[in-house]
Amino acid sequence: MRRRSLADSPVVVTGMGMVTSIGIGREEFWNSLLAGRCGFGPVKSFDTSGYQVHLGAEIRDFKPDNYVHRLNPASIGRSSQFAIAAARLALLDAQIELNAAGKQRTGVCLGTTSGEPHYVERFDDRYVQGSLSSLGDEFIAGYPCHLVPGNVATELELGGETMMIPTACAAGNYAVAHASDVLRMGKADFMLAGGADSFSRITYSGFARLGAIAPEICQPFDRNRKGMVPGEGAAILLLETKEKAEARGARIYCEVAGYGLSCDAHHMTAAHPEGEGAARAIATALRHSGIAAEEVDYISAHGTGTPTNDRLETIAVKKTFGSLAYRIPISSIKSMLGHTMGAASAIESAVCALAITHQQIPATMNLREQDPECDLDYVPNVARKRAVRVAMNNAYAFGGNNSSVIFTVCAA
Amino acid sequence: MDVETIRATIKQAIQQVTGIDAATISDTASFTDDLKLDSLSILEIAVSVESQFKFQANDEELSSIRTVEDTVALIKRRMCVAVA
Amino acid sequence: MTKRVAITGMGVVTSLGNSPTEFHSALCEGRQASYRRESCELDDASCTQGGSISSFEPESYLSGKPLRPLDRTGRIVAAAARLALENSGWVAALLRNHDVGLVLGTMFGSVRTIAEFDRRGLTQGPACVSPLDFANTVLNAAAGQTAIWHNLRGINSTIACGSCSGLMALGYAADLIRYRGHTAILAGGADEFCFESFCGFDRAGLLCKANGHDDFPVPFAAARSGFALGEAAALLMLEEWDSALARGATIIGEIRGHGNAYDPGGNRECRPETIARAMEAAVADSGLNASDIGCISASANGSVFADRNEALAVKAFFNGSSDTIPITAIKSAVGEVLGASGVLQAISLIETFRTHTLPGIRGLEQIGPELPELNLCRQSRTLNICSGLINSVGFDGNTCALMMARAQATN
Numbered sequence: 060m061r062r063r064s065l066a067d068s069p070v071v072v073t074g075m076g077m078v079t080s081i082g083i084g085r086e087e088f089w090n091s092l093l094a095g096r097c098g099f100g101p102v103k104s105f106d107t108s109g110y111q112v113h114l115g116a117e118i119r120d121f122k123p124d125n126y127v128h129r130l131n132p133a134s135i136g137r138s139s140q141f142a143i144a145a146a147r148l149a150l151l152d153a154q155i156e157l158n159a160a161g162k163q164r165t166g167v168c169l170g171t172t173s174g175e176p177h178y179v180e181r182f183d184d185r186y187v188q189g190s191l192s193s194l195g196d197e198f199i200a201g202y203p204c205h206l207v208p209g210n211v212a213t214e215l216e217l218g219g220e221t222m223m224i225p226t227a228c229a230a231g232n233y234a235v236a237h238a239s240d241v242l243r244m245g246k247a248d249f250m251l252a253g254g255a256d257s258f259s260r261i262t263y264s265g266f267a268r269l270g271a272i273a274p275e276i277c278q279p280f281d282r283n284r285k286g287m288v289p290g291e292g293a294a295i296l297l298l299e300t301k302e303k304a305e306a307r308g309a310r311i312y313c314e315v316a317g318y319g320l321s322c323d324a325h326h327m328t329a330a331h332p333e334g335e336g337a338a339r340a341i342a343t344a345l346r347h348s349g350i351a352a353e354e355v356d357y358i359s360a361h362g363t364g365t366p367t368n369d370r371l372e373t374i375a376v377k378k379t380f381g382s383l384a385y386r387i388p389i390s391s392i393k394s395m396l397g398h399t400m401g402a403a404s405a406i407e408s409a410v411c412a413l414a415i416t417h418q419q420i421p422a423t424m425n426l427r428e429q430d431p432e433c434d435l436d437y438v439p440n441v442a443r444k445r446a447v448r449v450a451m452n453n454a455y456a457f458g459g460n461n462s463s464v465i466f467t468v469c470a471a
Numbered sequence: 472m473d474v475e476t477i478r479a480t481i482k483q484a485i486q487q488v489t490g491i492d493a494a495t496i497s498d499t500a501s502f503t504d505d506l507k508l509d510s511l512s513i514l515e516i517a518v519s520v521e522s523q524f525k526f527q528a529n530d531e532e533l534s535s536i537r538t539v540e541d542t543v544a545l546i547k548r549r550m551c552v553a554v555a
Numbered sequence: 556m557t558k559r560v561a562i563t564g565m566g567v568v569t570s571l572g573n574s575p576t577e578f579h580s581a582l583c584e585g586r587q588a589s590y591r592r593e594s595c596e597l598d599d600a601s602c603t604q605g606g607s608i609s610s611f612e613p614e615s616y617l618s619g620k621p622l623r624p625l626d627r628t629g630r631i632v633a634a635a636a637r638l639a640l641e642n643s644g645w646v647a648a649l650l651r652n653h654d655v656g657l658v659l660g661t662m663f664g665s666v667r668t669i670a671e672f673d674r675r676g677l678t679q680g681p682a683c684v685s686p687l688d689f690a691n692t693v694l695n696a697a698a699g700q701t702a703i704w705h706n707l708r709g710i711n712s713t714i715a716c717g718s719c720s721g722l723m724a725l726g727y728a729a730d731l732i733r734y735r736g737h738t739a740i741l742a743g744g745a746d747e748f749c750f751e752s753f754c755g756f757d758r759a760g761l762l763c764k765a766n767g768h769d770d771f772p773v774p775f776a777a778a779r780s781g782f783a784l785g786e787a788a789a790l791l792m793l794e795e796w797d798s799a800l801a802r803g804a805t806i807i808g809e810i811r812g813h814g815n816a817y818d819p820g821g822n823r824e825c826r827p828e829t830i831a832r833a834m835e836a837a838v839a840d841s842g843l844n845a846s847d848i849g850c851i852s853a854s855a856n857g858s859v860f861a862d863r864n865e866a867l868a869v870k871a872f873f874n875g876s877s878d879t880i881p882i883t884a885i886k887s888a889v890g891e892v893l894g895a896s897g898v899l900q901a902i903s904l905i906e907t908f909r910t911h912t913l914p915g916i917r918g919l920e921q922i923g924p925e926l927p928e929l930n931l932c933r934q935s936r937t938l939n940i941c942s943g944l945i946n947s948v949g950f951d952g953n954t955c956a957l958m959m960a961r962a963q964a965t966n
Contacts, residue, residue: 109681129821166817172693174715179666182751183673192599196759198751199950200823203662204694205715209951213819218829220815221953222723223715225664225694233712237727244734246836261669264676265689268518269511270530321654322711324702327624327690328511336708339654457690458699460711488687489621512624514686522683 070239072312074297075409076148078141080116092421093442112272116290116397136175137257139210141293146211153297164248166219167208168238170230171401174204176259219247227456231405236318253295254405278425279362279391280433287363290397294405312412316467319343323459334375336461341379344463357450359407362391373433390438394424404454411450411466484519559796560729562808564643566635569787570608579906582914583935602762604783607748626668626691627747629700635788643792656709660724660744661894664694667749717949722897726813738798743790744894772857774884777921782856785890789898808905811958812840818952825954830868834956841958849940852900854948856886870927887917897947908961913938
């Protein structure tokens with residue numbers, strides 16, 4: 060009777076690619092992040108004159124033709140274009156050329172909040188204009204969110220498991236977590252894991268109506284913070300087992316040590332008032348990784364910049380880490396990128412990997428006057444050099460989903 | 472528009488969100504304590520009322536409404552402004 | 556150490572009954588789901604079959620809290636969850652002390668809510684959009700709402716892989732139990748019937764053409780021209796074998812293993828070799844052999860190419876010796892129910908283990924002449940088997956297979 064158990068070999072990150080409003084590709088992105096560049100500006104992709112807010116973090120200089128070769132860039136959605144670019148950059152970064160057998164054993168697992176929202180928006184435009192009769196296959200061939208990882212696999216001719224895990228704003232973490240399991244189970248040799256989302260009128264309208272969008276600036280943990288800034292982007296990590304990575308002489312950024320996922324089962328849009336589920340996810344992630352609380356050197360916060368999120372997230376961190384919480388640097392890159400929805404925790408996973416690689420922590424920008432209720436070390440305004448051996452990535456989502464993924468330096 | 476119509480419209484909006492029979496909702500019932508509404512549901516009621524009476528409340532006004540009567544008062548205030 | 560995955564309960568909301576027994580009996584009797592279609596939904600649709608479950612009344616499953624926050628998908632999933640929790644003995648008191656997870660497969664999730672939310676903004680202005688609907692515009696809304704309704708605090712994940720979503724969700728959840736220490740996860744799939752998905756499929760030419768009668772297209776039939784779109788929610792309670800026994804649960808089946816594959820050919824079609832690859836992976840993952848497969852529940856739904864490719868894959872998988880393995884398919888009875896499809900197939904298979912009756916393929920007479928010789932069951936038949944294989948073949952390159960076994964103390 061064959062019964063497999065999890066492989067002993069750890070799962071490592073050996074490549075990364077990202078498309079963000081402050082830079083495309085690892086180096087450009089990381090340099091922008093350390094420099095504290097912000098990607099905000101007035102929304103251009105649709106008319107916001109009927110809204111009370113106009114700020115967004117759109118990607119302005121993205122050229123899909125540079126990355127999408129096998130598929131026709133015009134035939135796929137913007138999230139797919141981002142994801143394909145991020146995947147190509149990740150493979151390039153990992154300096155890997157997959158042969159036919161390798162491609163067959165490579166899977167794609169992504170997260171998203173909205174998938175390809177432009178297709179449903181176009182559907183609605185047609186509905187309102189009365190032109191649905193000429194819809195053709197545009198909606199079915201473009202909209203369903205599983206097409207995003209599918210398009211990545213088709214573009215790169217990959218035959219492994221492709222899966223979309225659309226767990227909203229925590230989705231990137233869910234994808235990285237699952238991809239690491241797939242590798243540990245020996246069900247693939249390589250996994251492209253991450254998340255993608257594109258700027259959407261639907262998402263913008265909703266957050267605007269909730270009064271959750273900041274009018275001028277995103278300033279997580281600041282006492283005067285006024286909300287989040289919707290953004291867009293993608294990040295994809297190349298994951299493989301340490302054994303395989305070492306055998307091919309790959310550069311290893313870090314190890315994916317473990318994760319914790321939980322659900323508040325409390326409210327669709329509001330986090331649990333005592334951070335119960337978030338604390339449970341953190342505790343599970345620590346236990347699962349075999350990491351002690353005092354070993355955590357950096358926490359990449361969900362840190363959206365809404366009054367409630369930042370306060371409750373602080374409570375959850377204190378709940379798990381106790382007095383240690385005050386000694387752990389925590390930062391939110393959403394202060395620069397805005398909230399890239401399903402891509403956010405994928406981009407932040409890459410940030411954890413880079414913090415470990417470069418021993419540097421990006422700052423929480425625009426933090427002028429710290430909220431007394433948020434009394435931890437949020438690395439205000441200036442990136443910091445620091446030994447980072449263990450980094451934790453926290454992300455939370457509509458539906459009460461909580462996620463924490465732990466990345467560690469890869470022991471020789 | 473008379474106060475009774477405004478009041479009935481608000482209670483109808485509450486019924487839509489909660490399933491509670493509009494006729495049984497008192498004018499002074501607290502949205503949170505008596506009707507067990509969360510902030511999202513209160514906002515839903517506010518949006519419904521706003522679109523029926525054609526105005527948009529600001530954040531301060533939205534956080535001030537705690538009962539049916541508060542909401543009636545807000546609408547009356549805003550409709551006077553609109554008329555003026 | 557790898558754990559075993561016990562199935563301890565099932566919940567279904569379908570137009571062929573709201574219990575596994577009713578559903579399976581309907582399949583065995585050759586009944587067809589009766590769906591409702593709003594006449595105004597799409598006047599010039601080329602497909603006239605399919606629709607939403609006419610008999611579903613959420614109030615009969617979900618009481619005590621306002622229903623308004625849940626959209627249709629949320630309601631059918633929360634209802635199926637209640638049935639599965641009751642069926643497996645997970646009462647509220649148990650749920651308070653244990654973090655039960657929820658893994659839901661869905662192709663479209665809340666697309667109706669998303670589109671209606673957007674259209675309200677377009678026609679009435681962005682200030683008029685509904686906050687409660689916005690909460691449901693995320694694709695994991697049904698899983699979130701169901702977790703809130705039933706107090707499910709464990710992992711909460713949504714799997715989207717087109718019509719493979721449900722079966723992939725079962726595989727995903729099973730692996731969390733086998734390898735990751737989870738002890739109880741409600742897993743399955745659902746998709747509502749709505750204007751947006753129906754219109755999308757219809758305009759893309761994927762649905763069956765109006766054929767002058769109400770019969771759904773028949774899997775593997777010569778006259779197939781596309782599928783009919785239905786609606787369903789189906790969930791299984793999956794538990795780690797020993798902890799299920801420890802709490803005195805009745806084990807009704809086992810998930811043995813699964814395999815997923817993708818066809819990057821680019822024409823959005825799974826070639827036979829890709830489908831066979833997923834089947835091989837599922838069998839290898841299960842620790843069983845191809846010769847242990849007692850029957851196959853096919854994904855076939857009346858699509859021209861997908862049905863043919865699946866038939867060719869089965870033939871190739873058994874190396875040409877598949878003539879005796881009984882093959883059934885449920886979609887001429889229930890339609891293509893997307894995220895729920897694979898899970899309904901699983902439920903029917905579990906009922907087959909129990910009742911020793913395998914449903915036939917409703918309406919199958921003339922088999923497509925281009926298909927290889929297979930033992931396609933036209934009628935229900937007696938079948939006493941220990942394990943079976945379920946296929947899900949997507950429209951977009953995804954394919955998935957899952958091995959299930961009847962409940963047996965030793966493996």
